[in-house]
Amino acid sequence: MENLSVFFRNHIISGKTDHFDEYVTFKKFFLANSGTFYTWLDRIFTNKTLKNNIRANELRKTGNEYYIKKDYENSLLFYTYSLCFAEPKSESYALSYSNKSAVLFEIEDFEQCLESINICLSYKCSDSIKLKLLIRKAECYRNLNRQKEFDNAVNACEELIRFLHLKEFEREKYLNKLKVVSKNLKTSNQSPSVPLPILKDDASDLYLYASSVLKIRETKERGRHVITEKKLNVGDVLFIEKAFSFAPILLDESDTEIKLSKCFYCLSDALKVCIPCLSCTKVIYCNKKCRSESWKECHQWECLGMQTNFWQEIGVGFPAFRAFLKGLSSHFERLPSNYDFEMCPFGDETNNYRFFNALVTNFCHMENITKILIIATAIVCYLEKYTDFYVFNYSKLNYEKKEDLVIESGAHLCKHIAQFICNANVIHHLSSNFLNNPEMPFNVIPVACGIFPSISIMNHSCKPNISLYFEKDVAIVKAVETVEAGGEIFNCYGANYLFYNKLERQEKCEGVYHFTCDCIICSNPHLEIENYDTFSCKNCGGQLLKTSPDYNFKCVNCSQASKLVHVGEIEEKVSELYSKPNPSEKYLLACLKRLNDDLYPKHSCFVHIYAILTEYYTEKGDIKELFKYSKLLCDTEKSRLGDYNMQVGIKLKTLIKCIHSCLEKKEFGDIQQYRKEIEDLSQMVDDMKKILGLYFHLGNHHFEKIEFAVGALRFVLQISLKNQ
Ligand SMILES: [Zn+2]
Ligand SMILES: [Zn+2]
């Protein structure tokens, strides 16, 4: 797109007119500029990436290198890449599955291993590979304790061995392998799937995907927004919404964060077993059904563009195009302009297009809509020149001329691109449970860009009172604060006060969403996280807020003004604390005292010093002190970020691990001293579960290990108390 951007740099078309009409605007732009776009397309289409067995073999080799290093995640990933490049049904194609099955066997995911083997066996492969796979198949059944299938697999192996006329010693080798009976039968290592939560007080009749307590309201000042009719408690489930439309984030060789591991049609995990698109090299699916549905619905028009960088180049145009396709069959239906959003239904499970089509575009606020016109024109030119999209659809949709659909589709694309810019969500998935290892840190990765019309109605706050996370293509929204009946529900459009200062947030809100934020944080300077880093009032201990640059402060609580003379000295102390390596206990406690005398208790310095102290006492094995400072650390974070902030949950997870490992090292005879601590630890685990459950799609198995460990400690404690 770079050349086009340069070309149109001085080409500014404003959306700020009394009656913005995307049809007229697009038509004018398209007729004047389409030639340039055709040239641009010609250029990018000279460089196509096609199926290529040589490349597939190279990628498989890289996968093998990871396999040898026991890096199973990357080996699976590279076998997937290899599969994408392999010519369908070729030997290279079959080998990718064969190699995947080896990894899956290694990580004891026998179900998926069997699936890989069966796919591989359905293609042509050499007899030696076939024999290897049949033996692996038998071993899978043995591990899964499926006797009858195991017997059948063994028979198939023996038959093949007979057929191959192997030398005696080879025959023996294989037959012996089959005779080994596994001593410890294992169950399959597939992590159980976690069911979706249940909406508070059932689903609404009027508001699709929302809890029945939620209502849409529309006022002049606040526009459309969402309120609750009942009091909400932390954890109440407010929305469970399937994406109206989404597009996976496309692989970019320079970005290692994006991995090809999700089904392009349903966003299921497809790293272990997947099938590739038969034509392009960038798309995988979880099964054949997803592949054929996807082809019918959208991929038949996308696939050619996937052979170049076309869809990557047009960015948000890709998901907008997918939404556009959903409007085709209903002739891009709209809600009537006087639609009453308060009284009439919002959302229609079978045809949600007209509700998606009612989302704001903000055209009338945009200084410059050239970029949107460029993206829409690029898509239209691509469809016109490289696909039979218009030929196929114009008569089917009763357009008189093909050109009518060409222009109209461009206008709809413009609108949808604008709607995506101000309403779309980046769909994140949790990546931690890879290989079913709940011990890994929680890590989320962006997987797609999607649109959720019902959720989009919520207004923004820099401090949202909900959490939002995703499972496949479903968004789940929960309350993270109590909200009184009649209160408004706020999402955060990205300008979170924990990560951006007020100026940055205002720029984001105005620049992308065209409003001035007046949320609780933006209208209360003392709540800004950076203003917690201050001194406490000598009069009442309240928060001092800087009133002028020369160290004049005013207390938020009692309004008393202070002129702090020793500010420099404390600040020096603080910076010393941050830079001193291996500080002694005495030094740390002296520091803490000094900070306690002068700093506001929500100051980030306390988080820092408490963290150092917990580390110090973990190393020393001093459980009482470790507990004391862990609690102070958590309480300080809660007071800064909110009781149910995700960071608090993650911190708890780390602290629980430290405390547990300390307790575990204690002698049996000493355990009674820590009765209170062990009880508190169970409480901490419950706390952590509750908080993390608000932000991630977690099941009990994610906490099994730590709960078991804490349970074991309690058990030991009870025995020791009985023995007394
Ligand atoms: Zn799928
Ligand atoms: Zn394709």
Ligand SMILES: [Zn+2]
């Ligand atoms: Zn705000």
Ligand SMILES: [Zn+2]
């Ligand atoms: Zn005060």
